[in-house]
Every structure is written in structure tokens, then in C-alpha cells.
Amino acid sequence: MGKRKYILDLNDLQFKQIRHPLRKKFLHSIIWFSGSVALTVLYAGFIQNYFGSPKEHLLNQQIENIKLKYALAEKELDLSMKNIKSLEKSDEMRYRPVLMMESIPGIIRNPGFGGVERFADLNGYMYSYLMKSTLGRIEEMKNMLNVQNESFATIKDKSEEWKFEKNHMPVISPVDPSFPLGDRYGFREKHPVLGYGRMHYGQDFEVPYGTKVYATGDGKVIEAGNSGSGFGNLVVIDHGYGLVTIYAHLSKINVPKDLNVKRGDMIGLSGSSGTLSTGPHLHYQINKSGTPVNAINFFNNDITKQEFDEMIQAFGSDSIFR
Amino acid sequence: MPKSRYRFNPESLSFDKIKLGVRSVVLRGLAYLVGSLLVAIVYYLVFASFFDSPKEKALIREINQLTLQYDIIHREMDNLDKVIVQLEEKDDNLYRTIFEAEPIPKTQRESGVGGINRYESLEGYNNSNIVIETAKKLDNLKKKIVVQSKSYDDLYNLAANKEEMLQSIPAIMPISDKDLTRVASGFGLRIHPYYKIVKFHAGMDFTAPMGTDIYATGNGTVKDVISSQRGLGNHVIIDHGFGINSIYAHLDKPNVRKGQKVQRGDVIGFVGNTGMSLAPHLHYEIKLNGKNVDPVNYYFNDLTAAEYEKLIEIASKTGQSFD
Numbered sequence: 001m002g003k004r005k006y007i008l009d010l011n012d013l014q015f016k017q018i019r020h021p022l023r024k025k026f027l028h029s030i031i032w033f034s035g036s037v038a039l040t041v042l043y044a045g046f047i048q049n050y051f052g053s054p055k056e057h058l059l060n061q062q063i064e065n066i067k068l069k070y071a072l073a074e075k076e077l078d079l080s081m082k083n084i085k086s087l088e089k090s091d092e093m094r095y096r097p098v099l100m101m102e103s104i105p106g107i108i109r110n111p112g113f114g115g116v117e118r119f120a121d122l123n124g125y126m127y128s129y130l131m132k133s134t135l136g137r138i139e140e141m142k143n144m145l146n147v148q149n150e151s152f153a154t155i156k157d158k159s160e161e162w163k164f165e166k167n168h169m170p171v172i173s174p175v176d177p178s179f180p181l182g183d184r185y186g187f188r189e190k191h192p193v194l195g196y197g198r199m200h201y202g203q204d205f206e207v208p209y210g211t212k213v214y215a216t217g218d219g220k221v222i223e224a225g226n227s228g229s230g231f232g233n234l235v236v237i238d239h240g241y242g243l244v245t246i247y248a249h250l251s252k253i254n255v256p257k258d259l260n261v262k263r264g265d266m267i268g269l270s271g272s273s274g275t276l277s278t279g280p281h282l283h284y285q286i287n288k289s290g291t292p293v294n295a296i297n298f299f300n301n302d303i304t305k306q307e308f309d310e311m312i313q314a315f316g317s318d319s320i321f322r
Numbered sequence: 323m324p325k326s327r328y329r330f331n332p333e334s335l336s337f338d339k340i341k342l343g344v345r346s347v348v349l350r351g352l353a354y355l356v357g358s359l360l361v362a363i364v365y366y367l368v369f370a371s372f373f374d375s376p377k378e379k380a381l382i383r384e385i386n387q388l389t390l391q392y393d394i395i396h397r398e399m400d401n402l403d404k405v406i407v408q409l410e411e412k413d414d415n416l417y418r419t420i421f422e423a424e425p426i427p428k429t430q431r432e433s434g435v436g437g438i439n440r441y442e443s444l445e446g447y448n449n450s451n452i453v454i455e456t457a458k459k460l461d462n463l464k465k466k467i468v469v470q471s472k473s474y475d476d477l478y479n480l481a482a483n484k485e486e487m488l489q490s491i492p493a494i495m496p497i498s499d500k501d502l503t504r505v506a507s508g509f510g511l512r513i514h515p516y517y518k519i520v521k522f523h524a525g526m527d528f529t530a531p532m533g534t535d536i537y538a539t540g541n542g543t544v545k546d547v548i549s550s551q552r553g554l555g556n557h558v559i560i561d562h563g564f565g566i567n568s569i570y571a572h573l574d575k576p577n578v579r580k581g582q583k584v585q586r587g588d589v590i591g592f593v594g595n596t597g598m599s600l601a602p603h604l605h606y607e608i609k610l611n612g613k614n615v616d617p618v619n620y621y622f623n624d625l626t627a628a629e630y631e632k633l634i635e636i637a638s639k640t641g642q643s644f645d
Contacts, residue, residue: 004329004330005328005329005340006327006328006329006330006337007326007328008326008328008337015328015337016328018327021443035358036358036361036362036365037365039358039359039362040358040361040362040365040366043359043362043366044362044366047372048375048377052377053370053375053377053378055370055374055375055378056377056378056381057547059378059381059382060381062385063381063384063385063388066385066388066389066392067388069392070388070395071390073392073395073396073399076399077399077402080399080402080403080406083406084406086411087409087413088415089501089503090416090417090503091413093415093419093501093503093504093529094417094420094421094503094504094506094529096531097504097529097530097532097534097601097602097603098420098506098529098600098601098602098603099420099601100531100532100595100601103531106519118427122387124333125383125387125388126380126384127384127385127388130388131387131388131391134391134395135391135394135395135398138395138398138399138402141402142398142402145402145405145406145409148409149405149409152409152413152416155416156412156415156416156419159416159419159420162420162601163419166515166516166600171516171598172516172517224461239357254461256417265408270396292483296552297551297552299598300552300598302553303517303521306519307517307519310519311517311518311519312519314517314519315518317443319354
């Protein structure tokens, strides 16, 4: 075989075939291997330095895609924020003024979150800021929604109270408004029965005998029967909020004491009972915290007979007492 | 000195010294280089499939964290949306309770449509820039439109300045209502808040906190300032000439005297709850030659077309009035 290599031994001047012992072969291969590894590292280092590894490219591409997702999430958050703001507007601009509630200070609605310190576990990433700011916004919005939720709950309670109060206000005419008004609240020079000057605490309605008289607001009947005084048969309704209405000189009483009545409930028929009545009429009086006030200020007679009937029917309670 | 190597030549039966020419040295070097490269690639592939470079490790860590946080964000956003929907329902219910009217339909809300992933189809590799660019362009267009409409406003103002009449005719809202959230009831048949029957409502109602400024809607003279505990409560009537009067009712207190000259935008009083009134609000009427007309036709100064459309929609709802 021509491949054999020889070496000239200068000691005995003979050519000797070069033979590598196993140990030497092993050593050789180790040297060769480490050399190639070193070269590989060199190559790789060089390429990575200037071009980046293919894997890195893929990873960077992935990061770009995730960043896009974050950007889209931010857009969605913008929309959610708009919706939250619209709820806040509804709260502050609509409900609170109507219910006479104080507005919620901005510092409570949106206290701001000591920024990004809340997400310390996200420190040390390339995109720490991105993650923290998106999460921070969500936290902020969650807080806003909590405040809003509580606010709506308060408003709901308040609105129910408000409705309750509104329903209890004596705001309608106790009789068909097409009947003429009689004597007003104020000093009367000459009382028709007593003959001398005296304060008149109610509003009179000139209604014929047997005209239906209606409760002017929700409340509880605290007196029903003959007063044994000048008022004759009377009904007194306590509306709460310091307001009491008195319907006097009735010919018939339709409600027992302690009954809860609603606005528009027919409580009796008008008449001329009592010693201080000279003819059929209704004496309607409103007491506020125990003091008579001018009842005319509590209702508008801007309603026709037909509308009044319609209204009484709409309250739907007339028939119960007929 | 390196030991010379020899090769046995079977033809001449002699040992020839092995000589290496420059070419063969270069060739050998090249071969070694190529060989080492090939080997390097094999090593690299094997290595890379088992181990990551520090840079890659950092990137992977980044991706994992970003993905993890994105999942959290995604979930949280779903929750946010759910809560928002719940609160919107509560809002609607409150509106029904307090205003006794159907709330503004959902489509009117400034809400986005669809879920969180409606841009998913755009999540391509090179699309992100297009999306962002398009959004930017849209924003610019919007800005241009606003600028355009502003210039029309300017033209209008130029014309307005020439005409005393245009200064006198009521042309603004009597109360600051940028978001149109204050309009509670319009002109026409409305449910009466106490009578609970349909009655003619001669003006527009704006809810506002007690004490809110009320503006004269056009130049004119204060025709009357009336204090009353009934009906319209404390109210101010302004005569604008040209057969037009405007009425501002249920005031907490007026800010003008009878006979006083007022200019559009002057504060003529403050919102209150006097007279027959359900809650603090301003009842605003316009009378043309003694007859009530719909005030909604008299806001042309301070509303854009879109706002105007929205206002008409709100005002036309057949809910209850506030007085």
C-alpha cells in the first residue's frame, strides 16, 4: 500500500514505517476535536454577533406579534375606558343632580396608582414597562368600576327613597279641579258661622254634597271619624316628612283609621258635617311639622276634569273603595 | 527541524521524500476549513437543539412572561367587559326608575362592537404597521373634519355678527350641557311626574345640580322676574324682540331684575327646585308670538350636526317631564 508513510531512522539508517500507538491516536483525535469545537465557537460567536441566530430571529418575531397583541389590548382598553367614562357621566350628570346627591370627588373615582411599583415581579424584563402599564390600566379601571358599582348601589337606594318621598307628597287636588275654589288660606274678616274675624287654615273647595274626595298623596290614615268639633267627619292622613293632610266636613268616610292609602284613593264623600259649616264644601288643609301652611302651593290646578278622571283611573285605586 | 517523511515507491523500489507544494498546503488548509465548518454546523445544530444561547434564553424568558401576562390581561379584560355590561344594565334600570323613560338605546353608547379579538385576522407579521398607519390616518381625517366644521362656524359667526336679529334669537342652550346628559325631557306630550298621565309639556327640562348657572339664550330685555311657590316657581321671562320670549323656570334664585338688558350668555339665574318640580332642574320654554314652540329648534349656535341629531333623539323620548 502506497499510503504507508515511513521515516528515516538516523541511528541505523533504516526506513521505518510510522506507526501511531493507540494512545497517540487518541490524543490526536482529542486535539483535533477540541480544535474544531473552538472553531465552532468562534464561527458561532462571529455569526451571532453580526447576524443573530435564526432562533433569535424567530423569537424576536414572536415578541413583535405579542407586542401587537398588547397594542390591540390597549385599543380595547381605550374603548372600555370610554364606556366607564360614559357610566360616570350618567352618574354625575343625570342621577346625582336629580337626587340632590353630592358628586364623588375625582380623587376617589380615580386615585391613580403609585404607578408601576405595584408590579415589582415584572421588573427586569425588556418589556417590563409594557406589561406594567397595561396591567396598571386594568387595575385603575377595576377600581373605577368598583367605585361606580358602589355609587350605583347608593343611587339605587336613594332613588327608591326619593320615589317613596315623591309619592307621599300631597301634590294633587283632593277633588275634581273643575269645581271652583272657595275660601283661601288666610285671615277671614268674618267667619260665616262664628261671625267674627278668624284665621282660615285650609283651602275650601265649593263642591256639591257627595263629591268624591281623594287622598292627595300616599300615607297612613291617622284619624277617620267624627271629630266632635267644627270639622265634623274628617280624615287625617300622615304622609311622613312632617306633612299631614286634613279633609273635613265629609258626609261619608271611606277609610278606617290606620289604613295605608295611596294617592288617588277615594277616602270619602264631601258634605257639610260639623258645626262650622254653612253648606256643602270640602275643607282641605295641609300641616307642615304641625303648622298649617297654604295648601294651594302644593298642587297645580292645571288639569281638566277629563284629565283628572284619567289620572284617578291611572292610579287604579278608585274602584276598590267604590 | 522536522523529520522528513518518506513514501515507498513500488515502481522504483525506493523511498521518496514526501514534498508538500504550496498548492497542496493551501488545498489542505481549505479542506480543513471546510471540514471544520461542516463539523461546526453539525455541532451547532446539536448544541442549539439542546441548549439556548444567553440571548435566546433572555428572549424566551421575555416571551414567556409577556404571554403569561397577556393571558392575565386578556382574562381581566373579559372581566372588565362583563362588569361594564352589568353596570350598563344598572345604569339603564336607574334611568328607568328616575326618568320613567326608556334609556338611550345601546347602539347610541360610545361602545366598541365585538369582542377582544376582532383584530385577530390582522395579527399577521407585516400587518401591524398597516393597522397602526390606518388608524393614524383616520385620526387625522377626523381632525380635518373638525377643523372644517369649525371654519363653517366661523362663516356662520361672520354672518351672525351682521344681524342684530341673529343675536337676539335664542340660539344656545340655557345651561352648559356639553355631553347632552342634562336633557331630561323634551317638548310635547310627556308623562306628568305626579299626575302620571300624558300632558302637554311646553318646554324642555334640563336636570342640573342646585345653583348651576343659567344663561340668557339671546340678547334681550328681562320682561319679568316672578317669585312663586307654585307652577313654574321662581321664573324669569326674557323678551328677545321679533315676537320671541324665553322662559326659565324653577330657579333657586334669579340673577336679573325686571327691565334689565341682557346679552346672550349672561347668567340670569341659578337652577333650583321651586314650584311644581320633581327635582332640581331648569324648565326652558320659548314662545313665538305667544305660542309655545319646541326649544330644540333654537340651539343652532353651539351644537354640531351630530350633537344636534343626538339631542333630538334624546328630546323626542316619550318619558316623563320634570314639572
